[in-house]
Amino acid sequence: MSSQTITEDQRDCLQELINVSMGQASDKLARYLGTFVEIQVPAIALVGTAEITGLLAGNYNDEAVSLVSQGFSGSEGIRGEALLIYSKINADGIAELLGYTDDEVTHTEQLTDISSILTTTFLEGFAEQLETSFSYSAPRVVMLGERKLAEHLQERSFNWEYALKVKISYKVVDHSFNCDMVLLVPGSALETLKAVIDRILAEF
Amino acid sequence: MSLPVLVCDDSAMARKQVVRSLPEGWPVEVTFATNGVECLEKLRSQRFALLFLDLTMPELDGPGVLEAIKAEKLEVFVIVISADIQPEMKRRVMDLGAMEFIHKPVNTDKLTEILHKFGFL
Numbered sequence: 509m510s511s512q513t514i515t516e517d518q519r520d521c522l523q524e525l526i527n528v529s530m531g532q533a534s535d536k537l538a539r540y541l542g543t544f545v546e547i548q549v550p551a552i553a554l555v556g557t558a559e560i561t562g563l564l565a566g567n568y569n570d571e572a573v574s575l576v577s578q579g580f581s582g583s584e585g586i587r588g589e590a591l592l593i594y595s596k597i598n599a600d601g602i603a604e605l606l607g608y609t610d611d612e613v614t615h616t617e618q619l620t621d622i623s624s625i626l627t628t629t630f631l632e633g634f635a636e637q638l639e640t641s642f643s644y645s646a647p648r649v650v651m652l653g654e655r656k657l658a659e660h661l662q663e664r665s666f667n668w669e670y671a672l673k674v675k676i677s678y679k680v681v682d683h684s685f686n687c688d689m690v691l692l693v694p695g696s697a698l699e700t701l702k703a704v705i706d707r708i709l710a711e712f
Numbered sequence: 713m714s715l716p717v718l719v720c721d722d723s724a725m726a727r728k729q730v731v732r733s734l735p736e737g738w739p740v741e742v743t744f745a746t747n748g749v750e751c752l753e754k755l756r757s758q759r760f761a762l763l764f765l766d767l768t769m770p771e772l773d774g775p776g777v778l779e780a781i782k783a784e785k786l787e788v789f790v791i792v793i794s795a796d797i798q799p800e801m802k803r804r805v806m807d808l809g810a811m812e813f814i815h816k817p818v819n820t821d822k823l824t825e826i827l828h829k830f831g832f833l
Contacts, residue, residue, distance in 0.1 A: 517724070524723040524795075527768060528816045531795035544800045549722075549768055637817070712728045 512554055512670055512695060518705050519552055522674075525708075526550045529633035530676045530689075536629040537622065537678065541605045546679040555673045557666050563673070564690060565658035568595055575651040575660065576623040580631050580644040585700040588671075588693035590627045594619065594685050597653060601684035616649050623647040626678065626689060638704050668694035672701070714739040715832070716759065718788070720751040720777070721766035726816070730764050730793065733823045735833060748772025748780075755786045762832065767794040767805070778808035791826065793818050 514522070527550065534545040555563055574594040581587035599615050606618070613621075624647050635642045651660055674691040693701055717740045721727045727744050734740060743760070745751035749771045755763070767774030774792060781788065792805050795816045802813040812826050827833045 520723050521725045524725045524729075524816075527723070527726075527795040531797050531816065535797045538798045538800065544798060547768065547796060549770060709725070712725060712732065 512698065514552075514554065514672070514698075514702060517709055518702055521705050521709050522701075523550060523552055525634060525637045525705075526552075526674060526676065528637060529630045530678075532633040533626050533630040533689075534678055536625050537680075540622075540625055541602075541680065541684070543605060543684075544681045546681055548677050551673075551675040553673050554670060556670045557668065560666060560671075560673075560692075561658060561661040564591075564593070565656070565661055567688070568593070568657050570656060571595055572653050572655055573651065573657050574619055574649070574653045575657065576619055576647050577650050578623065578627045578644055578647045580627075580642045582635060582638075582640045582642045584640050584704065585697060586638070586640065586642075586693070586704070587697045588691055590631070591690040591692065592623045592626060592647075593657065593688045593690065594653075595688075596683070597685045598683065601682065605680075605682070605684055615652060619649055619652070620647050622687070623649075626687065630676075630689065638701075638708075640704070666692075668692075668696070670695045672698045714741045715761045716741050716743070718743050718745060718751065718754055718760040718763045720745040720748070720763065720769075720774075721793070722746055722769040723766075726766060726793075729818055730823075733818045733820045735820065735824045735827065738827075738833065748774065748777040751777050752780050752784075752786075755781065755788060756784070760788050763788045763790045765790055765792050765810070767792060767796055767801070775805060775808060778805060778810060782809050789830070 530547055534547050538545045576592040578590045602618050631642050672693040676689045678687045719727050719730045731742055745754050747769050765774050790810045791812045792810045793814045797815045
């Protein structure tokens with residue numbers, strides 16, 4: 509368990525900043541796919557390494573998912589990882605939305621493109637509101653629907669004891685896929701993020 | 713006389729942001745609602761000239777509030793302030809009777825322009 513906390517004011521502020529950033533990301537994705545993307549209120553929680561596998565994998569049961577990872581870091585020391593977990597993927601449905609013919613692009617390319625749009629737009633919006641900027645790595649396709657998330661996470665080690673976890677669900681209405689974006693901000697970087705949030709709150 | 717204005721958003725910061733973005737010296741009396749259900753309760757019990765409405769909220773969301781306003785024929789001028797900026801969402805809420813659709817984060821310039829447009833200023 510984490511010994512860290514965020515105050516109700518900090519959580520409220522963070523949620524609002526995330527709302528705006530995910531709104532921008534879903535708009536970009538909707539335009540790219542030519543469809544509507546449903547979003548819900550983001551879930552924010554502090555998690556410890558011991559809980560993370562259960563918390564992340566619990567939502568997908570025995571379903572094989574696709575996983576894309578993208579790291580980000582900012583000048584002020586805010587850094588983290590964005591995980592994109594795709595479930596209920598209908599690759600043909602996506603290709604159809606994008607107007608591709610058979611095998612024109614691979615499933616990996618599709619996921620890389622979609623992930624890049626989502627995370628880049630989200631992170632740019634988030635950074636802008638924090639009045640900072642992020643640099644980020646290219647999205648990396650870790651799994652392609654061949655395994656369960658729990659299996660992957662059990663093999664992986666996280667280099668933090670606790671982290672801020674933000675989960676945002678994007679649902680493409682024609683049911684081509686669901687994508688959960690999970691941001692993990694490790695404890696040390698969270699302290700910096702909290703300081704930035706306090707600065708924003710002080711303006712109100 | 714000051715204008716009765718209702719601000720509905722589940723985020724405390726977002727509510728403050730709306731109030732902070734109101735034109736300086738504009739005589740209004742602001743009431744807050746923190747979700748759609750509370751918003752409707754306030755609209756039923758008191759007359760408001762203007763409602764600033766968020767869309768993504770627990771309990772009852774913004775489109776749900778707009779539907780109820782329509783169904784119950786509650787008279788209020790609704791300006792939606794939304795983080796969901798998809799054109800399709802704008803179309804939906806305008807169809808449901810919203811008069812304007814503003815993207816978050818809101819600011820004074822944007823709000824002043826719209827209040828002018830509709831003759832509130």
